[in-house]
Amino acid sequence: MDGSSQAGPMPKPLPGNSALLRFLTCGSVDDGKSTLIGRLLYDTKRILADQMVALEKDSRRFGTTGPDLDLALLVDGLEAEREQGITIDVAYRYFATDRRSFIVADTPGHEQYTRNMATGASTADLAILLVDARHGIMTQTRRHAFIANLLGVRHLVLAVNKIDLVGYDQARFDQVAASFEEMASGFGFASVRAIPISARYGDNVTEASEQLAWYGGPTLLAHLEQVDLVDASAASGQPFRMPVQWVNRPDLDFRGYSGTVASGCIRPGDPIVVAGSGRESRVARIVTMDGDLARAGAGDAVTLTLADELDISRGDVFAQPDARPEVSDQFAARIVWMDDAPLLPGRSYLLKLGTRTVTASVSTLKHKVDINTYDRLAAKELRLNEIGTCNLSLASPIAFDPYEQSRTMGAFILIDRLTNRTAGAGMIKFGLRRATNIHRQATSVSKQARAAQNRQKPCVLWFTGLSGSGKSSISDLVERALHAQGHRTYLLDGDNIRHGLSRDLGFSQPSRVENIRRVGEVTKLFVDAGLIVLASFISPFRAERRMVRDMLEPGEFIEVFVDTPLEICKARDPKGLYRKALAGEITNFTGVDSPYEAPEQPELLLEGGAFEPASLAERVLDLLRVRGVIGSE
Amino acid sequence: MLVRNGWFDPRTMDGAGPPGPPECCKPDMAIPTRAATGRRWLASRDALRHLVRMTSHLRRLENESILILREVAAEFRAPVMLYSIGKDSAVMLHLAMKAFHPGRPPFPLLHVDTTWKFREMIAFRDQTAARLGLTLISHTNEDGRAQGINPFDHGSSYYTHIMKTEALKQALRQHGFDAAFGGARRDEEKSRAKERILSFRTAAHGWDPKDQRPELWNLYNTRIAAGESIRAFPLSNWTELDVWQYIQAENIPIVPLYLAAPRPVVHRDNMLIMVDDERMRLRPGEIPETRMIRFRTLGCYPLTGAVDSNATTIEQIVEEMTVSRTSEREGRAIDHDEAGSMEKKKREGYF
Structure with missing residues (x-):
């Protein structure tokens, strides 16, 4: 028999029956990230004799800590990193205590490697942000907190490092901790804590420090061991989801669907639905090589068999029917x-x-x-x-x-x-478009049906141009003509919208984008209602106009660029706005202190300075006839 | 099925093995008996599982590895599993059996045979492939063999390059594999710590550590162009201790060389080298002595250092590990060639 026949009659329970904590460390180049991880590995006895020999050798060659061991070199693995003294890429490290196992993602802090931090944060439960006690909260720290929160990291620790370099000063720590807590409070992390440490000398990393006697809290390691990883909201009542990863079909008698349970749990007999097709069945068995399971929960890699034969392939998602994705x-x-x-x-x-x-x-x-x-x-x-x-x-x-x-x-x-x-x-x-599926089934009167009744093709005439270019006058004339011919129209005007729908918005760029988004959504509804919509908005940015174009079906967005020279607009100044803007009474005014991006390929270009509104309106009507929006009489 | 340097078409894999579930998967298979000591002990696999607690930590690692195995198998055209016969390969193979149960892993095993492996390794390899009913491709760099490349005359660095790195590239190219599973772990070595779980390789099998694909959540980018390939490391997040605890908990067969026994060794370059066959060249003054030794890592016997040990069971290995003060790679001559040694080899295409 081979070497496997070692099993004794009563195998001892394995040690380390502890949960796993995945965390990441982030900080800027000189905050001592690598040194901290080196310290954690060193103090938890993960550095072995031969690695120590190599470290001593490396410290002499690359070290930045004088005669002392440079613990950072335990972590900076790539040759280029040693030469440059900075961490280039995300590195993963492993250590364990009696209470927990830890996977550490060490991520570089400099700007060009934000992507690495996001990578490390995507699987982390906790983030340690390092700051230099002398410098306190930096721009980088704000950035790291933001990314940690963005990626769903639940716990945040501020390690105030190099506390030795400020003489273990409590006042300095309190100051840094206070500004950190203020910064972090806006994010909604499950826990936030600041801890003073010296990674280089080992103060308060794994062992309490006499120098920091004033600090009453846990050491960094103690905090990592104790932080509560149970997410109460996640544990209770997350709906069952399992993406199908692999269709397991070894022979004609077995058809199983392998995957990892993403959330919730499942038992044999439970009803399930295939999210995309809406087909339903029940779980027959939960198959594993260790025998069938009575229950599988989030994170379990299993194979399900179903009571019914359904057409299921990789990429489908099993879900619980009463709580579908x-x-x-x-x-x-x-x-x-x-x-x-x-x-x-x-x-x-x-x-x-x-x-x-x-x-x-x-x-x-x-x-x-x-x-x-x-x-x-x-x-x-x-x-x-x-x-x-x-x-x-x-x-x-x-x-x-x-x-x-x-x-x-x-x-x-x-x-x-x-x-x-x-x-x-x-x-x-x-x-x-959350209602897309219901909409398709529930409404039998379609956009086409409404349009046919109106004897027109629904669309939007999107008038864009500077303030005073003549957009409103032209669109008003066009609508009057269409209405006279019996067409169903609606005119959306920038000023009117801002009195109601967009009353809460200002004129900053994000607000302008949001204003146009709302107008776009309203336009879409009116077009869906079968109307010819006339929208008259400065809408200075190409991207916003393209956004509205993208919301609609091809051909429904007709961009009309009322191209009137700025000088003429200023001279007209029908609402006295240019005068105010030039006097500095209004800011963000298009053409004065905010740019206008002219359309590159409008469906129609009207030279607003050269012709009367009536003749320009006639050109718009001609275009509508050519495009078959309205009949040619 | 054993294929030696032969042409192998991965598309004909279906049904390559014998019918029926492989031996190890039969749910009520008896635990191997301890006939040698006269203590006979039988239990069902399920009963054993109640005795040996799987820690939640090991369970998480197992789940993650299975996800990776399935994902690569599902998304690549021609995957292969690099089977190096060692403890990590044993765990990886065990996980593959779990991932596709009751089916069989949908890829063959590939062993790069330098011809200098321990004899017990080769015996164990063939026995394992037969036991699980898997296709095993054994590949040797025949040019290297013809030139008589060996670890004594050519130095460990050049020898490794020709008989391992080049041989591996030959095999991957010859069979057109576009994804190769390896049992490497990030805790083994510093340059490994920065490697992705799916590690992209150029058409020349090169690795650029500064231009790796970001890897978020458990979403693996499996897109490659023709000629390119990936190496996939399902055990990335395992530590050496995790591997041994899992072997113990799951009762996974391993090469007996991992367990202590009296074996003939010589002292050489601060290592204990086992005299495994008659090809071992003794230096002047070297006289083989019999010592109670075992191996923490297995490779080519002239380059693999043993440790003094009395650990004759997995349980004792786990105990020994918790007090060990040296890393497993200390016993590997090829890691000590020069600074950044492993990174250089990897850039050139070494696993």
């Missing part, structure tokens, strides 16, 4: 961009969520976030390490849950179709 081809999500080539709205990417990969594009880049100030900024693209909120449009519907409910069902990656690089990471906020 959303199924949609459009959703809003936050995206962290990770590729050198920027994310461009409209460009096609591969989206992988769970076990499903579909073609997708960003239909709307709503805004990006300045992660140093947390401000929202209008954006036309997302560059490497930028974070934005987007609407995505998929080639086919997929099942998902919001990221805050499920990391597995709410997270996706975007893959560049040309280079195959992992270009972005996304976290779903909520589904759009």
Whole structure:
């Protein structure tokens, strides 16, 4: 017999029956991240004799700590890192105490490697932010807190390192801790704690320090061992989800569906639904090599067999019928961009969520976030390490849950179709067009039916141009003519909308984007109602106009650019706004201190300075006849 | 089925093995008896599981590994499992059996045979493939063999490059494999600590540590262009102790060399080298002595150092490990060639 025949009659229970804590460490280059991890490994006896010999050798060659051992070199593994003295890539480290096992993701803090921090945070329960006690909370710290929160890390620790360099001063620590707590309070972490340490000398990392006698709290390691990992909201009543990863069909007698339970739990006999098709069955068996299970819960890799033969393949999602995931081809999500080539709205990417990969594009880049100030900024693209909120449009519907409910069902990656690089990471906020499925079944009067009754093709005439260009006058004339001919119309005017629907919005770029988004949604409803919509908005940004265009069916968005020279608009100044703007009484005024991006390919260009509104309106009506929107009489 | 340097078409895998579930999967198979000591002990597998507690930590690791195995098998055209016969391979193979149960793993095993492996390893390898009913491809760099490349005359670095790295590339190319599972763990070595679970390789099998795909959640980017490939490491997050505890909890067969026994060794370059066959060249003054030794890691016998040990059971190994003060890779000559040794080998295509 081979070497396996060692089993004794009463095997001892294994040691270390502790939960696992995954955490990440982040800080800027000189905050001592690598040293801290080296210290944790060293103090928990993970550094072995031969590794110590290598460390002594490396410390002499690359060390930055004079005659002392440079613990950072335990972690900085790549040759380039040793030479440059900085951590380039995310590294994973392992140690255990009697109470817990730990997986540490060590992520670099410098700006160009934000993507690495997001990577480390995606699987972490806790984040340790390192700061230098001398410098306190830095821009980087704010950024790290933001990313940790974005990726759903629940616990935050501020390690106030190099406390030895401020003379173990309590007042300094209290000051740093207070500003940290103020910063973190806005995020909603499950726990937030500041701990003073010296990674280099080992103060308060694994053992309490006499120098820090004034500090009453746990050491860093004690905190890591004690932090409560049970997520009460997650433990109770998460609905069952399991993406099908592998159809297990070894022979004609067995057909099982293998996958990892994403959330909730399942027992034989439980009803399940295939989220996409809506087909239902019951679980017959939960098969594993160790025998059938009576129950499988989140994280378990199992194989289910069903009571009925259904057409199921990889990428389908099993769910509990009374709590189904959303199924949609459009959703809003936050995206962290990770590729050198920027994310461009409209460009096609591969989206992988769970076990499903579909073609997708960003239909709307709503805004990006300045992660140093947390401000929202209008954006036309997302560059490497930028974070934005987007609407995505998929080639086919997929099942998902919001990221805050499920990391597995709410997270996706975007893959560049040309280079195959992992270009972005996304976290779903909520589904759009939530009523799509119900709508299709429930309403038998379609857009086409409504349009036919109106003897017109519904569409929107989108008048864009500077204030005073003549948009309102022309659109008013067009609507009067259409109405006289018996067409059903509605005119949306910028000023009127801002008195009602967008009363709460200002004129900053994000507000302008939101204003146009709302107008776009209203336009979509009116077009769906079969109307010819006339929308008269300055709408200075191409991206917003494209956003509305993307909301509608092809051909429904007719962009009319009223191209009147700025000087003429200023001279007309029908509402006295240019005068006020030039006097500095109004800010963000298009053409004065805010840009106007002229359409590149409008369906119609009207030279507002050269012709009378009546003749321009006639050209609009001509276009509608040519496009078959209205009959040619 | 054993294929030696032969042509193997992964698409004909279906039904390659004998029918019926492999021996190890029969639910009520008896635990091996301890005939040698006269203590006979039988229990059903289920009963054993009640006795040996699987820790929640090991269960999490197991689940993660199974997810990776299934994902790669589902998304790649021609996966293969690098089977090095060691303890990590034993665990990885066991996990593969679990991942696809009651089916069989949908990929063959590949062993790169340098011809200098311990004899017991080769015997164990063939026995394992037969026991599980899996296809095993054994590949040797025939050019290297013809040139007589060996660890004595050519130095461990060059020898490893020709007989392991180049041999592996030959095998992957010859069979057109586009994904290769390996049993490497991140805790083994510093450059491993930064490697992804799915590690992308260029068409020349190169690894660029500075340009790795970010890997978030458990979402693995499996897209590659023609000629490119990936190495997949299902045991990335396991530690050496985890591996041994799992072997104990799951009663996984391992090569007997891991257990202490009296064996003939010589002292060489601060290592205990076992005299495994007549090809071992003794240096002047070297006289083999019999010592109670075992191995923490297995490779080519002239390059693999043993440790003095009395651990004759897995349980004793686990106990020994908890007080051990040296790393398992200390016994590997090839890791000590030069600074950044492993990183260099990996850039060139070493596993």
